[in-house]
Amino acid sequence: MVADDRKYTEEHEWILVEGETGTVGVTEYAAGELGDVVFVELPEVGGDVNIGDAVGTIESVKAVADLYAPVSGEILEVNEAIVESPELVNTDPLEGGWMFKVRLADSSELERLLDAKAYQGLIGG
Amino acid sequence: MVSEIEPTLQRTSLSAWHESHGGRMVPFAGFLMPVQYATGVLAEHAAVRERVGLFDISHMGEIRISGEGAEAWLDGLVTNTLGGIAPGKVVYTAMCREDGGVLDDMLVYRLAAADWLVVCNAVNRVKIVAWLRDHLPAAGARLEDVSDATALIAVQGPQALPLIERSGTLAGSRDDIAGLAFYTGLQARVKDDRWIVSRTGYTGERGYEIYLPAASAPALWEELLARGADLGAVPVGLAARDTLRFEVGYCLYGHELAEDISPLEAGIGWAVKFKKAPYVGLEALRRQKEQGIRRRLTGIEVEGRAIARQGATVLAGERAVGRVTSGNFSPTLRQSLALALLEQPLPAGALTVEIRGRRLPCRVVPHPFLPARVKGDPRAERELPA
Numbered sequence: 001m002v003a004d005d006r007k008y009t010e011e012h013e014w015i016l017v018e019g020e021t022g023t024v025g026v027t028e029y030a031a032g033e034l035g036d037v038v039f040v041e042l043p044e045v046g047g048d049v050n051i052g053d054a055v056g057t058i059e060s061v062k063a064v065a066d067l068y069a070p071v072s073g074e075i076l077e078v079n080e081a082i083v084e085s086p087e088l089v090n091t092d093p094l095e096g097g098w099m100f101k102v103r104l105a106d107s108s109e110l111e112r113l114l115d116a117k118a119y120q121g122l123i124g125g
Numbered sequence: 126m127v128s129e130i131e132p133t134l135q136r137t138s139l140s141a142w143h144e145s146h147g148g149r150m151v152p153f154a155g156f157l158m159p160v161q162y163a164t165g166v167l168a169e170h171a172a173v174r175e176r177v178g179l180f181d182i183s184h185m186g187e188i189r190i191s192g193e194g195a196e197a198w199l200d201g202l203v204t205n206t207l208g209g210i211a212p213g214k215v216v217y218t219a220m221c222r223e224d225g226g227v228l229d230d231m232l233v234y235r236l237a238a239a240d241w242l243v244v245c246n247a248v249n250r251v252k253i254v255a256w257l258r259d260h261l262p263a264a265g266a267r268l269e270d271v272s273d274a275t276a277l278i279a280v281q282g283p284q285a286l287p288l289i290e291r292s293g294t295l296a297g298s299r300d301d302i303a304g305l306a307f308y309t310g311l312q313a314r315v316k317d318d319r320w321i322v323s324r325t326g327y328t329g330e331r332g333y334e335i336y337l338p339a340a341s342a343p344a345l346w347e348e349l350l351a352r353g354a355d356l357g358a359v360p361v362g363l364a365a366r367d368t369l370r371f372e373v374g375y376c377l378y379g380h381e382l383a384e385d386i387s388p389l390e391a392g393i394g395w396a397v398k399f400k401k402a403p404y405v406g407l408e409a410l411r412r413q414k415e416q417g418i419r420r421r422l423t424g425i426e427v428e429g430r431a432i433a434r435q436g437a438t439v440l441a442g443e444r445a446v447g448r449v450t451s452g453n454f455s456p457t458l459r460q461s462l463a464l465a466l467l468e469q470p471l472p473a474g475a476l477t478v479e480i481r482g483r484r485l486p487c488r489v490v491p492h493p494f495l496p497a498r499v500k501g502d503p504r505a506e507r508e509l510p511a
Contacts, residue, residue, distance in 0.1 A: 038432075038454040039461070040430065061453060062161075083430070
């Protein structure tokens with residue numbers, strides 16, 4: 001069962017919202033599908049992003065995937081630890097493998113995202 | 126998952142084992158093959174560099190050729206020298222078209238005076254069998270495509286020999302296998318069958334390849350994994366097979382080699398002989414050599430956190446000077462590296478490689494990226510940058 005404390009996108013990202021700040025990462029399913037992640041490129045802190053923008057890339061031995069902004073807002077912080085240790089995306093995708101934090105511009109956008117049950121349905125099972 | 130994959134894909138005698146042991150199955154060259162297992166590509170890669178890994182490469186094509194005329198005939202179709210080699214010897218060679226383009230790269234085994242085995246890439250098997258049949262002399266040589274009946278298990282890594290020496294199945298040939306020199310093979314009697322064991326591989330590590338009847342493969346596979354557990358033996362999928370061969374500069378057909386690439390351009394000129402009996406492609410290759418080749422396989426290191434994959438354009442200033450044939454993260458060196466076919470001579474000035482619309486700086490580096498790990502391995506001889 002996927003974690004029910006957060007919301008999900010159809011691009012297999014999660015966002016955990018606390019107040020005005022959303023922490024974003026990729027799901028265990030996405031990390032498993034990508035396989036061993038070897039490079040992560042993250043957005044610039046301070047930049048504004050729109051919902052659905054490609055804001056970074058996650059590259060594994062086998063493939064490369066875009067990282068999308070699940071909501072609009074300002075990038076507050078990025079996880080430098082995964083730049084140095086990209087394997088965190090595989091070993092700890094929901095905690096230590098987080099990608100960036102964003103200040104939500106419009107919290108009503110969250111209603112467009114999937115809850116845990118809907119996301120579980122998306123990935124099957 | 127499995128049911129979603131095209132039913133037309135061929136299975137090996139080990140496909141069911143892979144599926145039930147966490148193998149992620151993908152279509153490859155018409156076969157359903159494991160690209161990786163649950164522990165992942167990096168762990169599998171490290172296992173082969175540091176310990177030992179098992180590969181199911183039963184998709185490869187095996188063609189038996191026999192007859193008194195086989196030696197001269199086969200020698201006339203390949204770039205390396207087969208004429209006069211001793212039984213037991215294995216030769217890496219290209220097979221070319223008249224214009225020097227590569228039909229395939231392959232291993233040729235001389236099993237006995239008039240008995241040969243050609244091992245070609247799965248993707249080219251139909252083409253190579255047809256090419257051989259088209260060129261078959263009226264008498265003196267016969268060929269048989271035994272690919273479907275033949276399984277191939279590669280055992281690769283520093284612990285490969287200790288592992289094989291533990292095999293009860295191969296016990297009757299233990300000392301002979303231990304005595305195999307690089308690029309030699311033997312026929313091992315196992316029950317009523319003759320298996321072929323050679324000291325060859327596609328990883329740069331010390332290793333062995335075992336050709337056996339398809340029906341016998343699952344038992345040997347399980348025996349080797351069980352007896353090798355404390356040596357760290359693990360099954361290894363195609364993704365790590367690719368990163369392993371990439372680091373040591375072995376060509377992959379469809380990447381570094383193709384019908385529009387010559388073996389001289391691809392850096393396997395050491396397997397192209399000019400002082401041997403005439404063969405298909407010789408004149409074209411001789412002309413290329415005399416006139417100078419116009420492009421050469423070159424190692425590059427990408428600066429930045431991105432992989433330059435096959436097809437990425439390499440530029441000198443604003444001008445395209447070639448394209449990437451293979452690119453990946455090197456698990457051993459932890460760098461983003463690529464092999465690229467680049468024009469010769471390379472213009473002076475900074476190089477970039479275009480990855481998803483961005484130009485990242487890159488530089489020419491020696492390849493193979495890892496120096497030869499097995500003494501006398503010509504496929505892993507370093508070519509210094511021009």
